[in-house]
Amino acid sequence: MSTSTPTVVLVHGAFADASSWSGVVAELQGDGIPVVAPANPLRGLASDAAYLASMAAQIEGPVVLVGHSYGGALITVAGMTENVVGLVYVAAYVLEEGESMAQLQGRFPDTPLVGSLKQWDYPVADGDPAVELTIVREAFPSVFAADVPPDVTKVLAVSQRPLAASAFSETASAAAWKTKPSWALVAGADRGIDPEVQRFAAKRAGATIVEVEAASHAVALSQPKEVADLIRDAVRATS
Template sequence: MLAAALCGICASALTVPTAQAVSQEPTIVLVHGAFADGTSWDGVAADLRADGHHVVTPANPLRGPASDAQAIEGVLAGIDGPIVLVGHSYGGAVITNVSDPDVTALVYIAAFAPHQNEPTQLALDPIRYPGSRLLPPALAVTSTDAGLDAYVDPRYFREVFAQDVGEQTVTDMIAHQRSLALTANLEPSGPPAWATVPSWYLVAEQDRVIPPASQRAMAARMGARTSEISASHACLVSRPAAVADLIAEAADQ
């Protein structure tokens, strides 16, 4: 009888880790876009962490969707358990190209979501989706050791990128701006992760970078659970609580 009881206790103990693994909370990985760095997620990350979520904000190299996706995959490889992968702006093109079996949800925040063989630039087609102000002279070019990079001229940053963000915060955003390889938006995208992973999309209704009509078209094409917010392209900065709520919704599924 004692032996049988001990066996029963051991068997119960062995089942506990399995149950815990099934209910393991996902890690939320926030991938920033072009003309920004990880600090653009500060408000969103703070809200998510306050609610008990584990959040990671890796650096996005901004060299091109394929190589940037590989860099993010390297970060994901060091995370145990399920992952909710979130991309803002160009970060959406990056998460679209990430392949990792632990990713259980994709969340696009005013982001690019290209199909296979599409360049990100296609979503800014002025004929189909007029309205983007990400054009010269606001969009400027600089020479770097790696080649030509694009950046937003500070004189136009608030008008184009963050018209609903306070001037002091915009000054901080400009200080943290990182340039994007000029060829990145012309690189054909690979097989889209959103074809097999449940997706969420937040449309920024006042976006002056990616026209809202383009955002809606991308969200509809991938069958994303779509919400809209009256905010600029920098909605993650101007409306962090609302953005965090959508991400938490995806994490809780």
């Protein structure tokens, strides 16, 4: 790959960590594509997007942002960063400016994920505890990663990272897909974000869409080649 090859920044979503991209990282590194998979703070849309934007701005040269799930909401805002040249959504929320994840999801029937969340309190500096969410351990395999081997999902269920509940109601301050090219992978058997939500939002954004028919929400883990292929398309188109 040439020196103008964009750096791919892989942004994980809620209830996961950067290791969920391990298969995708291996695929991209095998092609000599520079890649970074940061830890997403999962504390709120505005603050997490600001963190991601700051990180992208410090990377030399062009950047393609890739967001899974909640990570899609973040790249929608952080994608306004000047050196970001493309956006790739993987089973993700593609928000409109001024829209929240709850509002987008609310257009469609609830998925099994909604009834499988557990609330936890955590301390914050300015007083009352805040609420964060995880997926109930027993429900995690079927809701999040039905096409991932059970021995793997047992580990994922106990190592999931919680998302601040407030993130669902925060609205996107910008929609970078209006000015940057976008690609989207729809996970056809997703029980976390309804495939219809993914299709609707990706079409609204004018994204180039591919569908992986039997894929769960954890498509980056279960189908890394298909995910990497779409990212390669975005890298080629923006190089």
